[in-house]
Amino acid sequence: MNATALNYIRFWGVRGSYPAPFGSHLRVGGNTSCIELRVDDHVLVCDGGSGIIPLGNYLMTLKDIKELTIILTHYHWDHISGLPFFVPAFVPGWKVNIYGPGNSQQEIERRISGQMVDPYFPVEVETWLADIHYLTADNSQLEYGPFKMETFNVHHPGSTFGYRIKVHDKTIVYASDNELKFIEKAIADRSDELDPRELQLIKAMQAEEWDKSIDSIKNAHVFIHDAQYTPEDYAKKRGWGHSCYIDTANFAMDANVKQLYLFHVDPNYNDTKIEELHRSTVKLIHERQSQMECHIAREGLIIDIDKL
Amino acid sequence: MGENVMTDKMPTIVVVDDSATSISLYQFSVEPLAVNFVGFKSSAEALPYLQEHRPDLLFLDIIMPGMDGLSLLRHLRSFANQKDTPVIMVTSKDYDQDRYVAKQLGAVEFLIKPLRFKEIRELVFRHVEVKFKQSN
Numbered sequence: 001m002n003a004t005a006l007n008y009i010r011f012w013g014v015r016g017s018y019p020a021p022f023g024s025h026l027r028v029g030g031n032t033s034c035i036e037l038r039v040d041d042h043v044l045v046c047d048g049g050s051g052i053i054p055l056g057n058y059l060m061t062l063k064d065i066k067e068l069t070i071i072l073t074h075y076h077w078d079h080i081s082g083l084p085f086f087v088p089a090f091v092p093g094w095k096v097n098i099y100g101p102g103n104s105q106q107e108i109e110r111r112i113s114g115q116m117v118d119p120y121f122p123v124e125v126e127t128w129l130a131d132i133h134y135l136t137a138d139n140s141q142l143e144y145g146p147f148k149m150e151t152f153n154v155h156h157p158g159s160t161f162g163y164r165i166k167v168h169d170k171t172i173v174y175a176s177d178n179e180l181k182f183i184e185k186a187i188a189d190r191s192d193e194l195d196p197r198e199l200q201l202i203k204a205m206q207a208e209e210w211d212k213s214i215d216s217i218k219n220a221h222v223f224i225h226d227a228q229y230t231p232e233d234y235a236k237k238r239g240w241g242h243s244c245y246i247d248t249a250n251f252a253m254d255a256n257v258k259q260l261y262l263f264h265v266d267p268n269y270n271d272t273k274i275e276e277l278h279r280s281t282v283k284l285i286h287e288r289q290s291q292m293e294c295h296i297a298r299e300g301l302i303i304d305i306d307k308l
Numbered sequence: 309m310g311e312n313v314m315t316d317k318m319p320t321i322v323v324v325d326d327s328a329t330s331i332s333l334y335q336f337s338v339e340p341l342a343v344n345f346v347g348f349k350s351s352a353e354a355l356p357y358l359q360e361h362r363p364d365l366l367f368l369d370i371i372m373p374g375m376d377g378l379s380l381l382r383h384l385r386s387f388a389n390q391k392d393t394p395v396i397m398v399t400s401k402d403y404d405q406d407r408y409v410a411k412q413l414g415a416v417e418f419l420i421k422p423l424r425f426k427e428i429r430e431l432v433f434r435h436v437e438v439k440f441k442q443s444n
Contacts, residue, residue: 103379139352140374153371157405159379183400187422194424201336202422205329209400212326212373239402 007039009172009222009303011261013051016177016228016242017078020267027271029299032078033176033264035224039167039305042145043068046163046174046224051299052082060087069135069144072100073176074160075111084116084123094130099142101159105134152216154178156241164216170308173220173257176264180247183209185238217255221308224297225252227262230277249281253290258308261297319364319436320344324354324380325398326372330421334367337428342441351375355383362389364436368415370399370406378406381413394435398423 013031021030034051037044041064045052048070059065068088073079088094102108113125125132135142140151146168151161154175162175187206194202217223227249228242243251245262252260262281265274274296281294295301321343323334331347338345346363348354352374358366370377377397384390396417397410407418416435419427432438 101379103375103383152373153376155371155401157401157403158409159376182402183421186400186402186420190422194422197336198333198422198424201329201333205327205333205422208327208329241403 005041006302007168007305008037009305010036010038011051011297011299011301012036012055013047013049013082014263014265014297014299015049015078015267016226016264017267019050019078019081022270024270024272025267027298028265028274028296030267031299032081033073034082035174037147037165037167037172037305040146041065042147044144044147044165045070047071047073047079047176048083048086049078049080050082053085056082056086056088060091066093067095067097069097069099069147071149071161071163072098072112073154073162073174074101074156074158075114076158076177077115079176080112080115083112084121089128089130089132092129095133096128096130097133097135097144099135099137101161105136108134155180155182160241162216164220167305170221170305171219172222172224172305173217174224175217176224176226177241178226178243179239179241180213180243180251182239213251214255217252217257219256219258221258222261222303223252223255223257223259224261224263226264227277228264228266233266245277245281246284249284249294250288252294253285253288253292257292259293259295259303261295263297265297318342318344319438320346320361321365321367321432321436322354322358322361322363323347323367324349324351324372324377325367325369326350327369330369333423333425334428337423337425338432340440341429341432342439343432343436351377351380351383354380358384358390359387362393364394365432366393366395368395368397370397370401378409378413381410381415385413396431396435 013034014029015032031051032049033047034049035046089096100108116124142149148166150164154160154162156177165172225248226243227245229244231244234244278296326349368377395415397415398419400421402420410418
């Protein structure tokens, strides 16, 4: 281990839904979800969207690293579509550990390998010549080198995880796809029908659910979260499993997050629009007199973990 | 959780939901009915019970710490005693993908929170042969 080596988070893919390699989108970036955490020469990769392709090419240029762990939030294409082109998985001598939602290692393997079959892809996972290990969690917890991770279930179609990652003395929370405020809106829609006793219990249930969701991200140094929509677009796309950036910012402030990264941004939004969302979020933070920092998760952006 | 007085011959209603308040809501709803009621706050808590007992009706939340409700249902269907247990998913996750998976796993209903007391009772009457408690 090199004591002077940089321990960092690097964004390799920040888009939601599908790649957006358009000239108007390149300041933010066009690849789908992929983040690299490098600490003490251990590589932890969050999600395998198209951003994992350039990450794989980069890792192949390194001499000292031959192992990594990939943790997946879920199996929608924008989170796994880069895996068939992830070079280290095809190279003997590499070890690739993979974890994601599923009741067993076989279930995780089946879900990943399902996208690499004829006629959708020319080679199957059998051509992955690296030492591939599918991991299991122990009571929602797993460890890899200096990383201690805990999963939590989030609001998104299908079984989907968020990850609370502790490394050194820092906490990084990654929840790429999560629709906030869903239960609140469902309760509001029915509040006129409920009698006082029902309303009291349901409000208590809502508070309980909110406290639990806050606990998952509380006091995070870095919070990387779904900020896919404007309020106008969210009104049209409620129930699609993604959040309005304003809900994301309020959620983060309520949980005393130190740094929020607006992530999984809509592929229809160009750089100018995302920068407008960011300005609007900074204004909201100022109005709430919060100390939280807010950044756009941009492809290529590096965060020095030891300076958090 | 998991506590309740079990009376033979009465149908058993089991709820797995990480919200204690939500479990209370079910309990209040079925209180007038002649049923045994058992609540668990997580899949991990419920699994040992469900390995041994087949409830007459099982309400499952989806978003819970640890194993989520759909994963629990998938796991339960591998138990010989739970292959045809009537299961109702009650969740704040209103997504077609979850509805589809629940249906594939044999869930008889998929409903969105919040439910009213009378709606819960109606569900019990729809899927279980049950009577009101005798007043005396």
